Amino acid sequence: MIRDITIGQFYPVDSLVHKMDARAKLALTMMYIITLFFIKSFVGYGFVLLVLCAIIKLSHVPLKFMLKGIRSIMVIIVFTALINLFLTKGEHVLWEFGILHLTIEGIVLATQMCVRLVMLIMGSSVLTLTTTPIQLTDAIEALLRPLKKIGVPAHEIAMMMTIALRFIPTLLDETDKIMKAQQARGADFETGNLMQRAKSLIPILVPLFISAFRRAEELANAMEARCYHGDENRTRMNQMHMKQMDWIAVCLCVIYTGVIVALRFLPVV
Amino acid sequence: MSIQINHLTHIYNPDTAFQKVALDDVTLEITRGEFLGLIGHTGSGKSTLIQHLNGTISPTKGEILLDGENIHQNKLKTKEVRRKIGLAFQYPEYQLFEITVYQDVAFGPTNLGLSKEEIHENVVSALEMVGIGTELYEKSPFALSGGQKRRVAIAGVLAMNPEILILDEPTAGLDPKGRDEILAAIKNLHKERGLTVILVSHSMEDVAKLVDRIVVMHSGQIAMSGTPKEVFSHVEELEQMGLAAPQVSYVCKELRRKGYAIPEDVYTVSELKEMLLQMLQEKGVSQ
Numbered sequence: 001m002i003r004d005i006t007i008g009q010f011y012p013v014d015s016l017v018h019k020m021d022a023r024a025k026l027a028l029t030m031m032y033i034i035t036l037f038f039i040k041s042f043v044g045y046g047f048v049l050l051v052l053c054a055i056i057k058l059s060h061v062p063l064k065f066m067l068k069g070i071r072s073i074m075v076i077i078v079f080t081a082l083i084n085l086f087l088t089k090g091e092h093v094l095w096e097f098g099i100l101h102l103t104i105e106g107i108v109l110a111t112q113m114c115v116r117l118v119m120l121i122m123g124s125s126v127l128t129l130t131t132t133p134i135q136l137t138d139a140i141e142a143l144l145r146p147l148k149k150i151g152v153p154a155h156e157i158a159m160m161m162t163i164a165l166r167f168i169p170t171l172l173d174e175t176d177k178i179m180k181a182q183q184a185r186g187a188d189f190e191t192g193n194l195m196q197r198a199k200s201l202i203p204i205l206v207p208l209f210i211s212a213f214r215r216a217e218e219l220a221n222a223m224e225a226r227c228y229h230g231d232e233n234r235t236r237m238n239q240m241h242m243k244q245m246d247w248i249a250v251c252l253c254v255i256y257t258g259v260i261v262a263l264r265f266l267p268v269v
Numbered sequence: 270m271s272i273q274i275n276h277l278t279h280i281y282n283p284d285t286a287f288q289k290v291a292l293d294d295v296t297l298e299i300t301r302g303e304f305l306g307l308i309g310h311t312g313s314g315k316s317t318l319i320q321h322l323n324g325t326i327s328p329t330k331g332e333i334l335l336d337g338e339n340i341h342q343n344k345l346k347t348k349e350v351r352r353k354i355g356l357a358f359q360y361p362e363y364q365l366f367e368i369t370v371y372q373d374v375a376f377g378p379t380n381l382g383l384s385k386e387e388i389h390e391n392v393v394s395a396l397e398m399v400g401i402g403t404e405l406y407e408k409s410p411f412a413l414s415g416g417q418k419r420r421v422a423i424a425g426v427l428a429m430n431p432e433i434l435i436l437d438e439p440t441a442g443l444d445p446k447g448r449d450e451i452l453a454a455i456k457n458l459h460k461e462r463g464l465t466v467i468l469v470s471h472s473m474e475d476v477a478k479l480v481d482r483i484v485v486m487h488s489g490q491i492a493m494s495g496t497p498k499e500v501f502s503h504v505e506e507l508e509q510m511g512l513a514a515p516q517v518s519y520v521c522k523e524l525r526r527k528g529y530a531i532p533e534d535v536y537t538v539s540e541l542k543e544m545l546l547q548m549l550q551e552k553g554v555s556q
Contacts, residue, residue: 013286065285174363180325181364184356185425186348186380203376206366210411 009169011129016245017059018130022139024246028253029127035260036116036123044263045115051256052122061129069125070118077117084110133165138240155231163219171212178207272299272322272354272433277331279317291317293489294331299433299467304459306476306497307469309486310511315469316359318486319435322467323356352381355431359438361422365410370401370421373410377429388428395428396421398462399454416447420454427458433465434458440475452479473515477501477536485510498534517541 017025032048039045056063070077090105128136141158148154179189182203189200279292292314299305309315320326321333324340324347333340340350358364367373374395378388396406399420405413410421423439436455440448456479459466470476476483476497483500485493487510493500500507504514504522517538521531529548535541 011286062285177358178364180320181358181361182376183325184323184351184358185364185377186351186429187376188380203364203366207363211363 009129010132011061011065013060015058015060015130017055017126019245020130020249021240021242021246022131022135023142023240024242024249025127025131026136026139026143028249029124031253031257032123033120035257036119038260038264039116040264042112044260045112045119047259047263048119052119052126055126056122059126059130061126065129066122066125070121073117073121077114080117081110081114084113133162135238137162137165138236138238142240153231155234159230167212167215170215171208174211175204175208178204271301271336273334273337274298274318274321275332275334277318277321277333278329279314279321279326280329281317283329291489292321292328295489295491297484297491297494299465301465302463303465304479304481305465305467306480306483307467307486308471308473308476308483308512309492310471313486313510314489315486316437317489319356319437319467319469322433322435323354324350325356352429353431354433354435355426355429356435357423357426357437357439359441360419361426361439362410362415362418364425365418365422368409369407370396370410370413371406373421374424374428377425381429391428391430392424395424398427398458399424400450414447416443416450419443419447419451423451423454431464433467435467435469437469438471439468440470440472448475455479471512473501473513477515477517485512497536501536502533 036048039048056066085106086100086102088103088106088109089101090103092104093101094104095102131139137158140161141154144152144154144157179187183189187200187203189197189204192200274295274297277292277295278290281287281289281291295314295318307315307318317326321328322340327341335350335353338346340346365373367376371392374392375388378391383391401417401420401424405417405421410418413421419439423436426434434455439451439455443451452475455466455468458464459479468476468480480497483493483495483497484491485500485507492510493503493506501514501518504518507514515536517540518536521535521541524531531541531544535544
């Protein structure tokens, strides 16, 4: 159950998407997210869905694995849907009760919001599933580098993110282990009212925090023992290179953005 | 009472790139009062196997019967099984969370819904069994030494009064003193309480000294099963699996090579000592 969270988990297969330059992938994903918020019509969503499916197909990551990521944010999606569904004001009222009202506009908006959220998560999952956390943070650092001139600590931010991402699976495994250990001592996380359930989290959270702090200290010591001192004069083992494939991807992304903008402003659709 | 494991197979992350067959058609019977040693290289499936026994994970195929009843049949049964079969995970001290040692050990029995008196009784006897004195009851478990922490954590499992105790690498990462304390406590539990104990370890010395029967796991399967004497006589096979016989066996082997008549089944330091002293006496060398 807890292992179903796929954020920050790399899926090791060989594909065109995996081979792409991480910087290009990151920039393209950001572009993708921006365009998602630019769309108004269902035709637009249809187009994005088509593109997304094509990319997922190219990435060779099983669809089942991507959908797992959505399951973990299902609560947020349902919550957003309900709020939009019942609190949107509109002309075509179907049903009303106190402050709650169901309108056609509400239904449209709720659907759009859900579709948007699902696509957002799926799109970013493609990035994290096909890019190792190290590549990803290297890309973030590279893209942030111009901002260094105005005092943004690009390297430090990237290093913090590398560490954070690196420890997500570790801490998940740890949580899993602690849960099993407490279950072996008769702990029950599945039944009881809200209060009891919240209380039943203490035996998990306390050991988890302790182990997180222990790991942080060990890591800090290990880094210091290797004379880590930040950005200055650091060279990289893996240099990033934009290849022909990456430029093609960028061109495709420009065309894609063009189509999205056209769909928004052309009156035909 | 016995545990019967029938054709148990477990596959992690089936149908994905992370797919891994951890257990492959394992069949094993564990009888009451037995002291069983489970050894195997890292990734051989030991931990997966024992987690099945306590119902924390479910089999992909196969079944586990406790006294003839399937332990995974429903949630209620699994809960009952968790009480009967106590499982102390690897590095159990990482599960400590309460403010005092006493409260932490009381966590298990409290979850069982026992009365205050019963809880007190269980906690005191569990802590006594692992050799933690009353002066530590009100201390924070995080203020203890590594070996003490581990013993408190094991007491947390014992306080539920299990009939079968499973320990996953109970001595990993401890200093020799801590290790001896833990092993002495475990030995005591088996002898005086008559508990069925399953000891998972890759320390051949520990296993050789304590257990009645050894089960060797390799690549998710049972590779060997028998008394320590039987298992340790297959040194070459053990080595092929990335394991080793106890160090004493190597001394014996070398002595045999030099022409001394040391039998094949000597595998603890004390046995070899007796043997050598006897041989010296026979040769007329006085101590």
